[in-house]
Amino acid sequence: MSKALNVEDLVKRYPTGVEALRGVSLEIAPGELFALLGPNGAGKSTLIHCATGLAQPTSGAIQVFGHDAIRDYSEARQAVGLAPQELNLDWFLTVEETLDYHAGYFGMPKRERRERTKELLETFSLTEKSDERTRTLSGGMKRRLILARAMMHRPRLLILDEPTAGVDVELRLELWHYVQRINQEGTSILLTTHYLEEAEQLCDRIAFINDGQIVGEGTSSELAARYGVDSLEDAYLALVGRKELSRSHAEVTAI
Amino acid sequence: MSPAQIRFATLWRREVNRFMKIKKQTLGAPLLETFLYISVFGAALGSRIKELHGIEYIVFVIPGLIMMALAINSFANNASSILQQKFQGAIQDQLSSPASPLELLLAFTFGGFMRGLIVAGLTFIVASLLVDLPVDHVLVLIPSLFLVGFFFSQLGVLTGVRAEQFDDVAFVQTFVLTPLIFLGGVFYSATLLPEPFETLTHFNPIYYMINLIRYGFVGFSEVSVALSLLALTAATAALFAVNLRLFSKGYKLRA
Structure with a gap:
C-alpha cells in the first residue's frame, strides 16, 4: 500500500x-x-x-x-487537508461559506457540502457563528474553523x-x-x-x-x-x- | 456537474460573491461616477458642442463611457481581489486545491469580467433612458465588449499577481489606465486635436478600443474596425498566454 x-x-x-x-x-x-x-x-x-x-x-x-x-x-x-499555522481566512466569507467554498474547490457536490458543513459546524461548536464573517471571530474560533475547513473534503x-x-x-x-x-x-x-x-x-x-x-x-x-x-x-x-x-x-x- | 465543473463554478462564485458583498463600492460608485460624467458632459458641454462627426455630442460620448466602465471595473476588481487574498493568505485555500492553473486563471478573470459587464450593462440601461442611444452594429459591439472586458480582466489579474502592495495597483490604475482612457478619445474626437497630439493618440491602444465600441453603437469610427478587432484579439490572446504561463509557474503565488 x-x-x-x-x-x-x-x-x-x-x-x-x-x-x-x-x-x-x-x-x-x-x-x-x-x-x-x-x-x-x-x-x-x-x-x-x-x-x-x-x-x-x-x-x-x-x-x-x-x-x-x-x-x-x-x-x-x-x-491532503491543510490546517496552516497562519489564520488565513477570507474576510469576505462567513463561517459557513468558508467551509462550503473550500469543499467546492475540491469538487464536492452541493448536497454533500451542505451535510458536511452542518456536521463540522456542530463538531467544532461553530453552528451559532455560521452566518458571521470570519473576521469577527475570536482567535480560538478561527483556529477551529481552519481545522474544520481542512477536514471538509475528507482528506486521507x-x-x-x-x-x-x-x-x-x-x-x-x-x-x-x-x-x-x-x-x-x-x-x-x-x-x-x-x-x-x-x-x-x-x-x-x-x-x-x-x-x-x-x-x-x-x-x-x-x-x-x-x-x-x-x-x-x-x-x-x-x-x-x-x-x-x-x-x-x-x-x-x-x- | 463533474468535480472539475463544481470546482470552477465555486472559484468563480467566490469572486462574484466578493464584489456583490460590497455593492456600494463595486457597483454603486462606478454607476454614480458614470452618471456624473453623462450629466456634466451631456448637459454642460453638450449645450456648447452640439455635434461631433454628425453625431449628437452626448451620444458620441456614451459609448466611450461604457467602455471606460467596463475597462476600469474589470481591471480594478481582479487586481484588488487577488492582492487582498494574497495579503490575507486566503488565496492558499484555492492554490492548495486540485484546481489547475487554467481553472484558477479563468475563475479570477471572470470575476472582474462579470463586474465590468454588470456596470457597463447598467450604464447602458441608464444612458438609454436618458438619451436615444442607437446600436448600429451589434455584431461588432458584442465581440468588442467581450474582448475589451477580457483584456482588462487579464490586465487586472496580472497586476494583482505582480503587486506587493495596494500602491502598486493604484499606480497602474491612476497613472497608466486613467490617463490612457481619458486621452484615448472618450470625450472628444482625436481629429479635433492639434498636432502632434492627434498623431500621438494613434499610439494609444485604448483609442482603438473606444472606436470599436463607438462603432458598435453609433456606426462611426476614426480607425479601421477590422484592424482594431484583430489587434485587440491578438493583444488579449498574448496577455492571456503570459498570465497562463505565470500561473503555471506559480509566479508570486507559490513559493
Missing part, C-alpha cells in the same frame, strides 16, 4: 539562495500520526508547502498516497501546522481529542509542533528537523534510547539545541 506521505531527498532553494530543505527524506504510513518537531525556520512549513502545492521543490520527490505532488498534483492535493492525510500555537488549554485539549479521534477513524496525520509534550502524547513516530535536514526519527522511546538520554526532551536537546527547547518548554509550562 502506498505511503500516506513519501518524501525523498527533497531540496527547496529559494531565489535568494536560502536553502530551506537540504535533502529531506521521510515516510508516513497510512493511518499513522506523525510529528515533525523543530525550531522556527527549520523547514517544517516549507516541507508542508511542498506537499500541498504552495511551494515548488527545487529537486527530490514528494508523493501523497502514491501521487506525485508535482506531476499528479490534482490527485495529490485531493488527498491531514496536515496540521502548529495547530495549538497560542490557543488556550481548553481548546488545546479539545483539538487533541479530535485529532486522536479522526486518526482512529483512519485519517493519517502529520503534525508540526513546538510542544514536545504534544508530540509525545499524540504521535506514533516523531522526526526532528533542524536547518533543513531530518536529524532524528523514531518513536519517543527509540529516540531517547538511541541518543542515550532519559526523555524525548533530552533527545531534542541533543539534536536540535538548547535555545529553542527552553523557549518552547517555557510556553508549555506557562499554560
Whole structure:
C-alpha cells in the first residue's frame, strides 16, 4: 500500500539562495500520526508547502498516497487537508461559506457540502457563528474553523501546522481529542509542533528537523534510547539545541 | 456537474460573491461616477458642442463611457481581489486545491469580467433612458465588449499577481489606465486635436478600443474596425498566454 506521505531527498532553494530543505527524506504510513518537531525556520512549513502545492521543490520527490505532488498534483492535493499555522481566512466569507467554498474547490457536490458543513459546524461548536464573517471571530474560533475547513473534503492525510500555537488549554485539549479521534477513524496525520509534550502524547513516530535536514526519527522511546538520554526532551536537546527547547518548554509550562 | 465543473463554478462564485458583498463600492460608485460624467458632459458641454462627426455630442460620448466602465471595473476588481487574498493568505485555500492553473486563471478573470459587464450593462440601461442611444452594429459591439472586458480582466489579474502592495495597483490604475482612457478619445474626437497630439493618440491602444465600441453603437469610427478587432484579439490572446504561463509557474503565488 502506498505511503500516506513519501518524501525523498527533497531540496527547496529559494531565489535568494536560502536553502530551506537540504535533502529531506521521510515516510508516513497510512493511518499513522506523525510529528515533525523543530525550531522556527527549520523547514517544517516549507516541507508542508511542498506537499500541498504552495511551494515548488527545487529537486527530490514528494508523493501523497502514491501521487506525485508535482506531476499528479490534482490527485495529490485531493488527498491532503491543510490546517496552516497562519489564520488565513477570507474576510469576505462567513463561517459557513468558508467551509462550503473550500469543499467546492475540491469538487464536492452541493448536497454533500451542505451535510458536511452542518456536521463540522456542530463538531467544532461553530453552528451559532455560521452566518458571521470570519473576521469577527475570536482567535480560538478561527483556529477551529481552519481545522474544520481542512477536514471538509475528507482528506486521507491531514496536515496540521502548529495547530495549538497560542490557543488556550481548553481548546488545546479539545483539538487533541479530535485529532486522536479522526486518526482512529483512519485519517493519517502529520503534525508540526513546538510542544514536545504534544508530540509525545499524540504521535506514533516523531522526526526532528533542524536547518533543513531530518536529524532524528523514531518513536519517543527509540529516540531517547538511541541518543542515550532519559526523555524525548533530552533527545531534542541533543539534536536540535538548547535555545529553542527552553523557549518552547517555557510556553508549555506557562499554560 | 463533474468535480472539475463544481470546482470552477465555486472559484468563480467566490469572486462574484466578493464584489456583490460590497455593492456600494463595486457597483454603486462606478454607476454614480458614470452618471456624473453623462450629466456634466451631456448637459454642460453638450449645450456648447452640439455635434461631433454628425453625431449628437452626448451620444458620441456614451459609448466611450461604457467602455471606460467596463475597462476600469474589470481591471480594478481582479487586481484588488487577488492582492487582498494574497495579503490575507486566503488565496492558499484555492492554490492548495486540485484546481489547475487554467481553472484558477479563468475563475479570477471572470470575476472582474462579470463586474465590468454588470456596470457597463447598467450604464447602458441608464444612458438609454436618458438619451436615444442607437446600436448600429451589434455584431461588432458584442465581440468588442467581450474582448475589451477580457483584456482588462487579464490586465487586472496580472497586476494583482505582480503587486506587493495596494500602491502598486493604484499606480497602474491612476497613472497608466486613467490617463490612457481619458486621452484615448472618450470625450472628444482625436481629429479635433492639434498636432502632434492627434498623431500621438494613434499610439494609444485604448483609442482603438473606444472606436470599436463607438462603432458598435453609433456606426462611426476614426480607425479601421477590422484592424482594431484583430489587434485587440491578438493583444488579449498574448496577455492571456503570459498570465497562463505565470500561473503555471506559480509566479508570486507559490513559493
